[in-house]
Amino acid sequence: MKRQNVRTLVLLVSTFLYLLAGAAVFDVLESQYEESEKVRLDNITKTIKEHYNMTTNDLEDLRLTMIKYVPHKAGVQWKFTGSFYFCMTVITTIGYGHSAPLTPGGKIFCILYALVGIPLNLVMFQSVGERLNIFMGFCVKNFKRCVRFKKAEVSHTELVMLGGLCTMLITGGGALAFVKFEGWHLLDSVYFVAITLTTVGLGDFVALQQNNMLQSNPEYAAFAIIYILAALVVVASVMNLLVLRLLTLNTEDERREAQAQEMTSRSSGLDLNHIDGHLPYHHAHAGGALLGKKTDPRSMCTSCCNDCKHPHRTHHDPYGIGANAIHLQHMGPTIYHATYSDDETFENFMTCERSSKRKSI
Template sequence: MCSGEDHPPAPASRRLRRCFPSTPFLLLAYLCYLLLGSAAFWALESPAERKAARELLQEKWDLLENYSCLEKEALEHLAKGIIRAYKSGLYLKDNTTLGRWDFVGSFFFSVSAVTTIGYGNLSPSTEVAQILCIFFALFGIPLNLILLNRIGQLMLSAVQLCAFRLGEKFQWQKGAAVLTRTCALVAGLLLFFLLPPLLFTAIEGWTYEEGFYYSFITLSTIGFGDYVIGMNPERIYPTWYKNIVSLWILFGMAWLALIINLCISLLENSSGLCQCCRRRSREMEQDLNNANPNNNLGPEDKNNHNEKDTKLVVPN
């Protein structure tokens, strides 16, 4: 029997209960993995960053002391040092330097690495950290994919269970399914695409369009790197800012996994309906053939049969 209705509640509720105990454990393992990677990158890159900062400041003071007799080679050397420091995430401001390899910045780098966003604005410079980054991403990317898929399945089970509860209460299964999926889509758009640009506008000073552009480029893992949070040396960022954005990236990508699962579910239902329609059309065709014996005759038999019918009709 063919049916286009949603899945019954029992599998959805069982799937929800089955996913719930393992999902927090997986999330905890994912978080611990990120924290360990962040601590390792912080320990490896911070000394190199501080050393580069001291060298850059020393070059600046040497240049200022000899400003009256500035040479071309010295200026080019300072420019190369500034470019190299900028690529490694170091800023020179007044008499201090601003680095990004603190623990919060290392955590954000770890998130951008395992989610394959890869902005390109921050990268390890030491050989040990580069080798660590290879192995960290090698095991972190599959862990990230498993976690996103698990959260997406959990969300999908919750949506299906909510749809069944509403349909059971109001006796309208198809309408409840459409309503809950629409609510999930609208809620995701608000939480992950429409509201975050307001935060970026307030903290980064971007326009709403730039914040929306950054949201899409980030959650789609394109990661051009033309807009990255926490990059403006003229601004003071809250300590919680990058952590909140990291959680937004994780759950935003999980919501995209939910949307993908919903699309796959819709495609599977539509293919099942198409197969059902084709099977019914074949059954109707067989019934018509069985009801009309003339359909089983060949072309010559049909002509002979028609001639006999005409002879019977002609009067004597």
């Protein structure tokens, strides 16, 4: 099985197992609290109905009214600042759910706006993330030169670590800012930043939804919008590096497979040249198979030894080296024994043939 297929299968199984593990953990952490909270709210509802002598329908109307009043309590949502904030949550796929269009025209426009804005936003984040990675690599390279590192090259792992460090700094700084302006606990602020930057956007915590901040505090509104966009760019750059690493692994696997196929095809071609070694003349010259004829090596030696000093096979294998043993004979008392590949032997044979033909001509 190909490595790409194995990696894809491992990712699918890992994702499914990750979902199972997450479901089990949330079941343990949240289910018991949910049951106790439901009992508490049922008791409060019963008390309100008995105290104010309300019917079930009246209580349901009151509940729906309070739910719809939540975004209005935060202030005006659909002036320019609030609309800009909503558009940002749409194209970044955060989607807090704190406000939503209610008119038919607003719903239709929101659909079209999301269809165009989401791909545009993804391409923009990817492009800006690539530029940011290049800038970080440039900074790291110059830093290494300043401190006189032996190697100034920047590795992919170093860029990922640097991007992760920047993400942690941005998350911590944003959390502290929201603690100050929103009055949240530190854990709630970190939770909001993490849910926002991962574009999950559960909507249980939403910035700019207290004391009419969208209109009364435009500086903080501008900070919140710019912070979210800038932090998303940093996260996108890190994600881009991780995705690039995965694509690089797939490309390397494809290159290895191509090289293996090429080597296989070459080896199969060389096997055709070695067929002559398994024929009755088991020590026949490598050129015999390619020239389509079986030649007795002793007669070959007689015909070509007088014209060249190139190595050729002997019918006798005195050293037991195998079919590739070459007996080098020179016109003198010295005798050499060596091992050559069949390709080299065939080239030597062709050289002998050409020289003998030239002499005969």
